[in-house]
Structure formats: structure tokens, C-alpha cells
Amino acid sequence: MNDAIAAATRRNQVKSERPSIFGKSLAARKMRFGLLFAAPAFIFFGLFYVYPLFRTFYVSLFSWSLLDEPRFIGVTNYVNLSNDKEFINSIGVSFYYAIGVCVAIWVIALALALMFNQTFRFRQAYLSVYYLPAVISLTVWSLVWLFMYNPSFGLFSEFARWLGFTNVRMLDNPQTAMPAMILLSIWKGTPVYMLIYLAGLRAIPGDYYEAAKVDGASALQRLWHITLPLLRPVFLYVVVISIIGAFQAFTPMYLLTNGGPGSATRVLSMFIFQNGFQFLKMGYASAASVIFLLILLVFSIVQFRILRFQQQD
Amino acid sequence: MKTRFYTLFALLIVGAMLLSACTMPAAAPTGGGAAPAASGQTIELLYMTHNHAQSIPVNEAIIAEFEAAHPNVKITFDNAPHSNFEQKVLTAFAGGTGPDVFWMGDWMIPQLVKNGIVAPVDPTAFGVQTQEEFADLFEPGSLDAFTVDGKIYTGGVSEYNTFSLIYDKDDFAEAGIEPLSKETPITWEELADIAAKLTKKDGDKVVRIGLEWPFQTPIWTVLIQEPMLRQLGGELINPETGMPDFTQEPMVKVMEYVQGLRNAGAIDPALDQNLLDDLANDRVSILIAGPWAAKPLNDINPDLNWDTAPLPQFANAVDRVTTLYAWAWFVSGKSSPEKQKAAWEFVNLLTSKQQEWWDKVGYVQARKADINGMTLPEYYAQADARLATIFADYPYGKFEFRSPQYFELSDIWTRAQDRVLQGEDVMTVLQEAQAQAEQAVSQ
């Protein structure tokens, strides 16, 4: 307890002692260098992404069909969104999809990475095979699965039939349509995160493991006390990025079921796309984008808090 | 520290929004450069079409011909993938790089005309003086969808379509069903029976389905269901109130019919892959499709023994109704006067190539022609006698409902169809669809 207070006090002291940027001290020199290295990013992200983002905030206060003059309507879009059952539904559907895909990826990708971190015969060849789903474009991947899910002629349905299930109609059934999307997304998404975990594992100094072995730690103990804590920054990345990526995905839903059956797979990003570019309600879509952003922001802040914003240990 | 940060952030947001306000494009969709070209200088036109593979060489040949005859005009040809075509055109207009000449479907007319995106036709480019004379150049009724407040907003239809039945005669023979009459339409009820009989199963696996159409594409839902609705005397947009009405009696009947098709096993939404390939490879027996199907079917499978029949009508139909839809050439109203003039002349050339459009692309044209002494319908009929049946359906055709919210309403309609096909109660589904439709129209 006292340690925590002491650490916090030290942190505050360090913050308030931040030197002037024009100083001659090492700290000041470091500050100038950090700013220099970061400067291109300020300009780049500010110009290409943050500025358009503010424009989106702005447009959300208007009614705009892309073809006409925007008309100022204040917060009407937000009010309408709160009454829009399709919008509420799409948020729920997106959550369902995101949780389903991400939790599976967090676990499977880590397991695979741990496996590939060992040496074994044909490891390189296997790694290429396990990475395969990632190299195929998402559109084509989705269409391949469209065929695999065909109730009569699809591989998936044939396989189900071989296992004894009949009448397997994944995409036609509101209960199974989203699980079908989740499955194909896990299949496609896992390899990339496996690589990221693997890169993280590679960066853990071998000495630590050696020392632990000398101390008599078992494999499981090494995993729990060395690997996982040291993987924490990478794990934060995987968690945050996978959730955001899952919310943004809509190609599979668009191609396989067009949001159906009914609205069972109409995710939030698809709602935004449809309203903006099909229904010609760009202001409405922008308002939905703002809410989308807020949801992800809240999610990310929570994850940062849980997994610790700054590397402390 | 935190409060300082958040204040800074808030200030930034406000500042940037003020900045945005000053530079908002206020949707000044200029056609690919509204700057008027001085006479004698090159006029650059941007021509956008969607991607229909066979149409590309035809378009390119016509462009070359036009450029040769008009040395001061340069045409850039942009064909975007069909599935993203509308998005591409809309973004181009919103971003100030809109096309000068482009294809677009008739259902976009309310939005296009309302916002001045399309210009009224310039008859002089077609060699006539008035709008009436221009209309006379085309089949009667073909320009109806493009006429708003008496003004015609297109230079001509690029493909003019109705839907009829196209079916596999061998499948019919195999099932012991008589070929369909070419003069008298069967009833929808009869179609349901026939299609159910034609479905072939292997255990629980459906190996061939009786009838198919793209169930997830909103425009198809409208093209298939609207004639049914109108045959029963209904109309999606109530002519008196101007509001959509999903709960009207005819709509209930249509949805119940579609649900019945599913229950009888005549259709199966999850099975369909590729309309034409499915028929050609014996995965389906009957299609509801247009004249554009003829050429591809023969290309995919020359052995296919297909035939046509008129679009079915309900037994107690109030009127015989079929559908009509068209893609057409438009000239941007946002382009400069010089560009528009050149554009109309270009469209004139495009619409006068009726023979190429049919022979190489399979698109039915509406501009009257004289090909070796034959009128267009005669020419098409001698190309393939089966098409005569489809052409007989045109006079009963009506274009889709007009609404600025066409896309949203057709999407609601499709989702309702989805749910009905899942077996949900028709009335409940339609009531919820009605609530959504009212919300959509009122915004």
C-alpha cells in the first residue's frame, strides 16, 4: 500500500518536473527528439483522418443525400437514431459478432503461437499453411464460404451430412446465420494474430526461461509467470485491434446474406454503409458513425485500463 | 493534467468544426470540370458505365467513332464494378468529379431530377426540334419513367426490360408437365404447383429447385412482387396519401403467396447461386427473367432446351400487369453547356447502334430502328423466336414505384420477404414493415 502511494507520488513529481522544451538537459534533448520523430505522424493523421473525422461530426448535424445541398437539422439525426429499431438491432448484432469472433481469436491465436514458438519438424512449412487464410482477400474468402454453406452442394453441408446432421441451412436460418459469419471470420482472422503473438514471443529473452528452468519451474509455471506477463503489451494490442476490426467488418455479411435473414446479420458498419450510400442519408449515417466511434472509444478505454495503459513493470 | 488535456481536446474539436464549416463543399457537384472550355479547345467528357463485360468493347468502339468525327472532344471511359456502381457515381458527384454522361437505372430518377443531377434532353442533338418529336424516336411508353413534369430527362434507354418466364423444356417433359402456353399466361397458383412438382430431392438434399430469383437483392424483390401487387389492384405508394402502405390487402395476399411457394418447396432462397448458370446446369427449372437472359444462356449451355412463357397473372387479377425497368443514358446537369451539348451528341450516337447493342451485348433497345427493313421488335424476333413471347409482355408493363426513398423502401420490402420466407406471421411482419416505412418516409 505504501509502495503504491510512493510510486504514485513519484509519478506525479516526474510529470510536474517535465523540463522546458528549449532546455539543455538530457530530458529536454530527449523531448525534442521524440517530438521530431513524431511530427510527421501529427501532420499525417491530423490531415487525412482526424480532420475528416471532424467533418463527419459536422455532417451528422445535417441532412445530406450526397446529391443535394446539406440542410442543417441539429441533433435530429441522433434523436431519430435512438428511435430506430434497426440501429439498436445493429449494435446488438455487432456486439454478438465481435465477442464471438474475438474471444475465439484471442485464445486460438495464442495457442497456435505458443506451438510455433517451439521447434519441430517442418515448422516453416506448417507456418505457411496455417497462415494461408490470411493471404486470400476477404471478398473471395466470403464467396468461397458462400459456396461452402450451400445447403445442397456446399462442402460444409456435406460435412455436416457426413456427421449425421440433415437439413443444415446455415445462412437461411436467423439463429445460425451469425454463427456462420463468426466461423468464417475466426478462420480468416486467426493467422494474423498468431503472427503478432509469435513476434511478441520471439522478443522475450531466452535468459528468463533459462533462469526459471534452473530454479525448477515447470512449463506451465513458466508460461504463467514469464510469458503471459511479458506478452501484456502485445495482448493489449490484440484485444483492442481485434474488437475494433470486428466492429468494422461487414464484407461477409454484405456478400453472404445482405444483412439477412431479416436483420440477423445487419451489423453496425453495414447499417452505416447502407444509410450513407444506398439510402442517400449521409447525415444520418454520419451520426451513426459518431456513435460507433463512441462505443469503440469506451471499449478501448476500458481495455487500456484493464490491461494497463503504460508498461509499469 | 487531465482537465487541461480535455479542455484542449474540446477546443480542438470546436476549432476544427468551425474550420469545417468554412470549407464545407455544400455539395457543389460539378461535372468533371464545370469550367467552360473556350470554343476550339478540347472538350473532355467523362463517361461512366457499370461493368457488363460484353458492353465494354461496344462502348469503346462507339467512343472511337465519336472522337474521330469530333476531333475536339476527348472521352474518358470509366466502367466500375456493377455492385459498386451507384456508390461510385454518387461519390463522384459528391466529390465534385461527377461524370458527364452515365448509365443509371430508372429508379434513381426522383433523386436525380430533384437535385439537378440530370439535364433535360436537348432534342437538336438528335436531329429534331421538340421534345414530342424526340419521344417519337422511341417506342411508345419507354420514356415514361424518365419524364418528370413533362420534361424528358434521358437521351435514350440503354436496356429496356420486362420479366417473363424462362423454363427448361426437358425438365417439364421429364416431370410429365405440358409446355406452357405462349399466348395465355398461367396463374401464379398454377406456377406454384408446377414449380413444386419440378423440385427434385435426393434424400434431404434438394438437387434441383423449381423456381428461383435473387431473393436478397432489393430491386428484384420489387420487380417480382410489384406486378403481383398491381395485378391485385394494389400499389405500394398510396396515390391519395402519397405514403407507402405495406398492410394493404393485396400486399398481404402477395406475401402469403410467396410464403406458400416456400412451404410447397417451389423455391429455396439458400440454394440459389447464379441465376443463369443454375438454369443452364439443371439446378433450377424456371426463372423469372428478362430478354437479357437469351444470349448468355445460349453461351453457357448451347444444348439447353429453354423456352419462354408470359408472366403469370393471379386468377382473380384486376388487371393484366407485368413489369418494366430500364437503364438509360443521362447527361449531367452539373456540366458546362459546351460539355452538355457534346454529351447529347455522343448519346445520340450511342442510341443509334441498336444492332450492336443486341448482337454483341444482348440489350434490348427502345429507339426505333430500321435494320434491313425490319423494325426492332421484328429484328429481335428473327434473332430468336422465343423472344416474341417476352416482347408480348411489354405493353402490360409498368415501371416500379417512384419515390426518393426507393432504396430504403425496397430494402424494407426485402427484409419483410425474408421474414415471411422464414415462416413468420405475414400480418405481423407487414405491420412492422409499415412502421419502418413510415419512419423512413417522414425523415
Add this chain to the structure above:
Amino acid sequence: MLRNAQRTLLSLLAQLGILAGAVVISVPALYMVSASLMSSQDFFAAQVKLLPSSLYLQNYVEVFSVFNFGNYLKNSFIVTGAVVLLNLIFTPMVGYSLAKFDFPGKTLLLLFVLATIMIPFTAILIPLFLIIRSFGWVNSYPGLVMPFAMSAFGVFLMRQFILAVPDDYIDAGRIDGASELRIYFQIVVPLIQPALITLAIVVFVASWDEFLWMLIVTTGDALRTLPVGLAKFVEQYRTRYELMMAGSVVAAAPVVLLFLAVQRRFLQGMAGLSGLK
């Protein structure tokens, strides 16, 4: 003796498991290759088909001769090559500064980066297009490349990896009197090699598969990339699936080759930092 047998049995089972996993994982990809070798009749035959009845190479011929895939391939290489190069230069720089330095505006930049990751692209498509247009970059290579010159995902990834680099190594460099730039290039960069390779792969694939922006910013086919080419197989009344499968094999091949080329480096990577003094 028993323990040895147990271990061998376990290892055998493990090997079988990995093999089985590999087979299952590659089923969709194998199906795609198989479909690319089928004629449309084969593909739509009213039966389940895993293998083509005969090798039909016509799809590949058509994809290149009729559908202009040579051009798309060329453009994809140019655009993706440029994007990967720019990212490899700038992204680690930014990640390093965010991970190891404290400067005014640091949290703001991190927020910029996170906001960029979270924005749905459809929402900023038009404002971004207007900006590119104001630079005169519509239908030009800079217009295709510049919005992706720095990947926000990449910056975040670099930050997380560099956070894991022990400060001692960096401080040691400072004590030795090395300049900040030297420290970056000679200490930090070698230490994050696996991360850099991962970055290159991830950015490559993302750029290679980018569709919407490539469509919107280009006018005409001259500069279009593979994803746009693939989308063209979805025609008005018919989708040429068999051609699309062939096209996607063509599109996937360079990515596979790239991965094969770098993965050895990746796996060797930094087998622990123990060798560094």
C-alpha cells in the same frame, strides 16, 4: 522406459494433430484453387464437387487476356510496394517516440492514432476524397498511396512492441555517448526485427486487399488494382465465379511468396536477447 514411450506417443499425437489442423485450415483455400480450374459448367454442376473433372486452364487465360489482370497486378505491386516502404520507414519512428519518449502532445497523438483505427472508413470516405482532390491527386499513384503511408494499426503495433524493449539497452547507448539517431538505428531497430517483419506482412496484405478507396479515387482502369479487378467479375446478371477464383489465386500468389520469403527471418528473428552485450 515407460516415460520414454509416453513421450513418444504424445509427440506422435501432437504431430498428427498439427497435420490434421493444417489440412482443415487449408480446405477453403484448396477449394478456391480447385474451383479456379473448373469450367462454369463444372462449378455449377448439380452435385458437390471438390475436384475439377479435368484441369481447365482457360480461366487463367481469360483472366489475363480479357480481363486485364496483368495491368491490375502491375498496379497492385506499385501501390503496395510504395505503401509498405513508407510504412517501414515512418511507422517504427512514430512507435518509438510514443513508447519511449515524453513530449507535449504525446497523449494527443496517441488519441489521433486510436481515432484513426476506430473510424469506419465509409464515414470519412468523402471528406478524404475531397482532401485528395484538393491536392490534385485524383486518379494518380500518390492519391492511391498517400492515405496509407502510415498505418495507424502499425503505429500502435510498433508502440506496443517497443514498450517491451528494456530501457537499459537504450540508456546504455546514451551513456556510451551515442546520438539519439544512432541509438534508434543501431539498437532499437535490430531489436524489433520480428515486429518489423510482422508489420511489413500486415501492411502488405491490407494494402493488397484494399478495394473501396482504389475504386473511388481512380477514373478508368489504368491505375486500378487487383481487388477492383476481382469485383468486376460480379456482373449485372451473372457472377463469373470460376474466373473470380482464378483471379484470386493470381492475387494470392504474390502474398504467399512474400510470406515464404520472410518467414525464415521471422522465425529466426531475435531468438532471445541473450546474445546482446
